Amino acid sequence: MLGRLFKQPKAPGKPASPPRPDVRADRPAMLNVGGNSKTVPIPAHYAGWQHFLLDIDATGDADIVCDARELGGFDAARFDAVYCSHNLEHYYHHDVPLVLAGFMHVLKSDGFAEVRVPDLEAVFRKVSDGEFGLEDVLYDSPAGSITPIDVIYGYGKEIESSGQDFYAHKTGFTAKTLTTTLQRAGFQEIWMAPPLSDYEIRALAFKQASTPEQRTLLGIPLDAPVG
Numbered sequence: 001m002l003g004r005l006f007k008q009p010k011a012p013g014k015p016a017s018p019p020r021p022d023v024r025a026d027r028p029a030m031l032n033v034g035g036n037s038k039t040v041p042i043p044a045h046y047a048g049w050q051h052f053l054l055d056i057d058a059t060g061d062a063d064i065v066c067d068a069r070e071l072g073g074f075d076a077a078r079f080d081a082v083y084c085s086h087n088l089e090h091y092y093h094h095d096v097p098l099v100l101a102g103f104m105h106v107l108k109s110d111g112f113a114e115v116r117v118p119d120l121e122a123v124f125r126k127v128s129d130g131e132f133g134l135e136d137v138l139y140d141s142p143a144g145s146i147t148p149i150d151v152i153y154g155y156g157k158e159i160e161s162s163g164q165d166f167y168a169h170k171t172g173f174t175a176k177t178l179t180t181t182l183q184r185a186g187f188q189e190i191w192m193a194p195p196l197s198d199y200e201i202r203a204l205a206f207k208q209a210s211t212p213e214q215r216t217l218l219g220i221p222l223d224a225p226v227g
Helices: 068-073 093-108 122-128 148-153 156-162 175-184 212-218
Strands: 029-033 050-055 077-086 105-119 139-141 143-144 189-193 199-205
Touching: 029 093, 068 093, 077 093, 093 105, 093 175, 105 175, 122 148, 139 175, 148 156, 175 189, 175 199
Parallel strands: 029 050, 029 077, 077 105
Antiparallel strands: 105 199, 139 143, 189 199
16 A cells, blocks of 8 residues: 555655655545554544555554655655644654644645644642542543553553554644644644644644634634634
8 A cells, every 4th residue: 555655754854755645636636644444433524535644653554654754855746635643742842843844745735634632730739639649540441541642752561562652742732732743843823722632732734724614514613714
């Protein structure tokens, strides 16, 4: 699959051969960055879209095995959307702008990014109020019980069992810092959407002004002011 869809990117930090995705023009295409597996559910608004999964873990079912910091080596303007669910926090703070620049690079001029990250402000509030200790169970997920330590530093059981530190969290976000980070990356319109899971921030970031069709697709009220 990888050989058919893309030229193999080189190691991070080295120029990559421009990948050439097999994207058809008859329906929209979404690049799922760091999604782990296509068995992981994605939002229903991508139903019928072409779905390309990019992940650094070669043991999964990714279409493209690649570090997201290498997206600048891909062909430009190939995707209508980038979906990045609980992956952006796995990069060091100084690498996040590079990853987002890659999103901007692969998106079409009217494309958008959907970014989901842990809500550290909400977790810190629970801990500081004394409602939860750092090792108490904050909520249960399909992967298992999640503690504040897991939200802050990455799911400990997964890091331990895999032996891979790319599962660790290396930075974090609040709604304010995520908005600012996306704006600095060049996204012109950003909307904070209702979260899809516990203790989560979900942002919809557009390269240019969103269209009525995009707002309808994503559940953004047509008359809602968007920052």
